[in-house]
Amino acid sequence: MVSPRPAVQALPAYKPGRNPADLAREIGVDRAVKLASNEVAFPPLPAVVEALAAAAAETNRYPDNGAVVLTRALADRYAVDPAQVVTGCGAVMLCQQLAQSYNDPGTSLAFAWRSFEMYPLLAQVAGARAIQVPLVPDRSDGPADTHDLDALAAAIDDTTRVVFVCNPNNPTGTAVRRAELEAFLDAVPASTLVVLDEAYREFVTDPDVPDGIELMRGRPNVAVLRTFSKAWGLAGLRVGYRIAEDPAVAVAVRKTHVPFSVSMLAQAAAVAALASDEEVRARCAAVVAERDRLTAALRERGLDVSDSQANFVWLPVGEQATELTAALEARAIITRPFAGEGVRVTVGTPQEDDLFLAALDAVLDDARAALPAS
Numbered sequence: 001m002v003s004p005r006p007a008v009q010a011l012p013a014y015k016p017g018r019n020p021a022d023l024a025r026e027i028g029v030d031r032a033v034k035l036a037s038n039e040v041a042f043p044p045l046p047a048v049v050e051a052l053a054a055a056a057a058e059t060n061r062y063p064d065n066g067a068v069v070l071t072r073a074l075a076d077r078y079a080v081d082p083a084q085v086v087t088g089c090g091a092v093m094l095c096q097q098l099a100q101s102y103n104d105p106g107t108s109l110a111f112a113w114r115s116f117e118m119y120p121l122l123a124q125v126a127g128a129r130a131i132q133v134p135l136v137p138d139r140s141d142g143p144a145d146t147h148d149l150d151a152l153a154a155a156i157d158d159t160t161r162v163v164f165v166c167n168p169n170n171p172t173g174t175a176v177r178r179a180e181l182e183a184f185l186d187a188v189p190a191s192t193l194v195v196l197d198e199a200y201r202e203f204v205t206d207p208d209v210p211d212g213i214e215l216m217r218g219r220p221n222v223a224v225l226r227t228f229s230k231a232w233g234l235a236g237l238r239v240g241y242r243i244a245e246d247p248a249v250a251v252a253v254r255k256t257h258v259p260f261s262v263s264m265l266a267q268a269a270a271v272a273a274l275a276s277d278e279e280v281r282a283r284c285a286a287v288v289a290e291r292d293r294l295t296a297a298l299r300e301r302g303l304d305v306s307d308s309q310a311n312f313v314w315l316p317v318g319e320q321a322t323e324l325t326a327a328l329e330a331r332a333i334i335t336r337p338f339a340g341e342g343v344r345v346t347v348g349t350p351q352e353d354d355l356f357l358a359a360l361d362a363v364l365d366d367a368r369a370a371l372p373a374s
């Protein structure tokens with residue numbers, strides 16, 4: 001038998017999320033609601049559907065491997081040079097390319113934990129050491145479950161090639177503020193690349209949470225990751241981008257690009273989405289209003305929910321996470337458990353969120369009924 005690399009053998013097997021159609025069939029209901037993957041509930045933008053139809057007629061050709069039109073559109077939008085921009089097959093692929101381009105065995109990759117589940121895997125595949133710095137569970141000057149940037153800066157050593165700061169953080173939804181992030185960037189050595197992962201940037205409403213692309217300017221060791229999967233509604237097409245102050249970062253990341261992995265359809269759709277940015281802004285405002293309603297409704301039920309700056313909320317239910325997710329699934333609601341820590345719930349439509357809240361009430365009632373009478 002041919003053995004995979006030990007680092008790969010040690011990786012957890014891929015575990016797909018629940019499919020709503022399968023779940024609905026299994027429990028005998030018409031429809032299950034999926035609030036597990038942080039997608040937006042809106043259908044694709046009309047301009048995207050049109051662009052896809054037009055591009056479909058050319059799919060006998062390879063896509064433009066340099067994604068020139070999309071790269072230019074992004075450069076114009078953010079007032080940077082196209083040489084500073086790289087597109088990728090989802091931001092996840094860009095995460096992987098960053099680790100491949102910067103992490104040799106013997107180096108390290110640092111990040112907060114709990115954060116985006118991909119980060120530890122990046123280190124493992126690269127044969128690099130993962131430096132995980134716990135979130136601050138409770139603090140007087142900001143939301144609970146936030147990055148501890150002082151500890152993260154202190155944990156970086158001369159082996160650390162890349163440090164991820166997920167802002168807002170997946171899965172807690174919490175965000176770090178300008179002053180602390182600037183102090184962190186000042187403290188990180190020039191030999192460590194800081195990647196500000198802003199997959200959820202478009203949902204940020206706190207004016208004190210900085211725009212990474214603005215912070216990046218003048219800082220050659222800072223790169224920003226964004227995606228079309230969330231606010232822009234293109235999760236099924238797989239396209240993200242990375243902008244860095246120093247074009248050398250783009251040169252390095254392009255070297256590990258899987259050729260043609262940003263499809264022609266993805267490029268056409270992303271360009272059309274960027275041209276519809278007013279519509280996207282209105283959709284984000286609707287998601288934010290619903291996020292705030294959902295947060296208030298959860299707090300009314302006694303749950304200690306931190307302010308989220310993303311399109312999901314975090315229920316810090318600890319040991320009950322797996323059980324709560326299973327009980328919600330039995331009521332046709334799919335959420336994302338993090339065993340022993342909490343449950344992440346994506347903001348859906350008002351109707352979907354009402355179905356979730358009703359299911360949650362039923363689960364809480366059952367739990368109360370099961371308690372011994374006092």
Ligand SMILES: Cc1ncc(COP(=O)(O)O)c(C=O)c1O
Pocket residue numbers: 038089090091092093116166170197199226227228229235238239240
């Ligand atoms: C923090 C974070 N970064 C990056 C990504 C990757 O997004 P995509 O590969 O869909 O562009 C996600 C997706 O869930 C995420 O939560």
